[in-house]
Amino acid sequence: MNPVTYSTFGADANVKLLFGNIGTVISGPIQLFLLGAGLYLALRVYRQLGMLGRLPPFDIALLGGAFLYAGVVIACVAALVRNNLSMVTVERALTWPGDYISGVLLLEAIFLRRSTAEMGWGYVSKVWGAFVAGIFLASFCNLLNLLTACGIFGWIQTSFVWYLWYPVSAAFALAPAYQWEAMRTAQARMAKEVDELELSTS
Amino acid sequence: MLRSPRAAAGTHTAVIEPVITGFLGQHTGAAVVANVLRIWARIRPVAFGGFQHPTSFITRLILGITTVHLAIGIFVHGYWLATANQRVLRFYFDYAGTLVLLLFAALQTFFRFLHTGSLRPTSRSSWRGRTSCSLQSALSSVRFSSTPWLSIVR
Numbered sequence: 204m205n206p207v208t209y210s211t212f213g214a215d216a217n218v219k220l221l222f223g224n225i226g227t228v229i230s231g232p233i234q235l236f237l238l239g240a241g242l243y244l245a246l247r248v249y250r251q252l253g254m255l256g257r258l259p260p261f262d263i264a265l266l267g268g269a270f271l272y273a274g275v276v277i278a279c280v281a282a283l284v285r286n287n288l289s290m291v292t293v294e295r296a297l298t299w300p301g302d303y304i305s306g307v308l309l310l311e312a313i314f315l316r317r318s319t320a321e322m323g324w325g326y327v328s329k330v331w332g333a334f335v336a337g338i339f340l341a342s343f344c345n346l347l348n349l350l351t352a353c354g355i356f357g358w359i360q361t362s363f364v365w366y367l368w369y370p371v372s373a374a375f376a377l378a379p380a381y382q383w384e385a386m387r388t389a390q391a392r393m394a395k396e397v398d399e400l401e402l403s404t405s
Numbered sequence: 406m407l408r409s410p411r412a413a414a415g416t417h418t419a420v421i422e423p424v425i426t427g428f429l430g431q432h433t434g435a436a437v438v439a440n441v442l443r444i445w446a447r448i449r450p451v452a453f454g455g456f457q458h459p460t461s462f463i464t465r466l467i468l469g470i471t472t473v474h475l476a477i478g479i480f481v482h483g484y485w486l487a488t489a490n491q492r493v494l495r496f497y498f499d500y501a502g503t504l505v506l507l508l509f510a511a512l513q514t515f516f517r518f519l520h521t522g523s524l525r526p527t528s529r530s531s532w533r534g535r536t537s538c539s540l541q542s543a544l545s546s547v548r549f550s551s552t553p554w555l556s557i558v559r
Contacts, residue, residue, distance in 0.1 A: 366482070
């Protein structure tokens with residue numbers, strides 16, 4: 204389907220399948236794990252500064268939903284393994300942790316967003332807001348994909364999910380863009396302060 | 406050349422200053438206005454939520470591309486549902502969609518490089534950042550060159 208895949212690996216279906224599986228694993232658990240590690244480092248800094256926020260009931264309910272979803276996935280995986288062991292392949296097994304990591308990511312992102320909520324809707328809040336939006340949308344897409352796979356929804360009914368991956372990617376691109384803008388603004392302000400100090404001393 | 410707080414405050418000061426100097430006199434009024442403007446310049450970032458500035462060109466570009474791409478997607482999806490013709494849908498996801506996702510991945514990597522480039526080159530954070538940027542580029546390239554986006558339709 205992908206033009207790059209067509210041009211490079213289009214000849215052999217097995218090679219195409221192999222690269223498809225590699226892409227699914229890399230874009231799933233591996234990328235989520237790296238993002239989770241980065242958000243954990245940021246959370247640790249906020250905790251050291253004593254700026255870690257408290258979660259209101261709505262956020263706790265949201266997180267409860269995310270972990271409930273992770274529990275449903277675990278139950279589905281357990282049922283699959285019990286009923287048909289031959290369906291368990293390495294590629295499938297590698298994609299399973301993605302759903303639990305999504306729950307942990309949501310927890311981290313909401314904590315970060317709440318920690319910066321008191322700062323208003325400035326660049327720093329927008330950085331974490333973009334991460335929360337991206338992670339929440341990705342979790343929502345994964346949930347609908349699971350419900351479709353279980354036969355609860357028809358795939359045409361949930362086909363709008365295909366389009367939601369673009370806002371997810373946009374949110375993950377916006378976060379570092381806001382971060383860079385925050386840094387640029389801070390540097391410009393610092394330079395202005397230094398210039399004013401030099402003017403006042405001279 | 407630096408702008409003075411008075412110039413930065415713009416036309417509002419030009420309206421208010423004659424009123425204050427009218428009440429307090431030229432010398433005292435000008436001193437009060439100057440002090441108020443200086444205090445305002447200090448508290449403004451705190452009062453309006455940290456570093457608050459108009460959205461830059463690049464963030465508007467990302468939001469604009471997403472909106473336009475989604476709007477086109479609505480039409481493409483409607484056309485596909487109405488005619489069951491997959492050609493336009495495949496073009497949308499396989500070519501336009503892949504380009505949009507690659508652009509977002511490239512922007513993400515670019516801004517991370519810019520961000521870590523402003524750190525000290527010898528610091529641990531900088532090395533961590535550069536490593537994560539390189540990893541991010543590699544992951545994005547492999548991801549978009551190997552993931553079949555529309556496998557469910559096939």
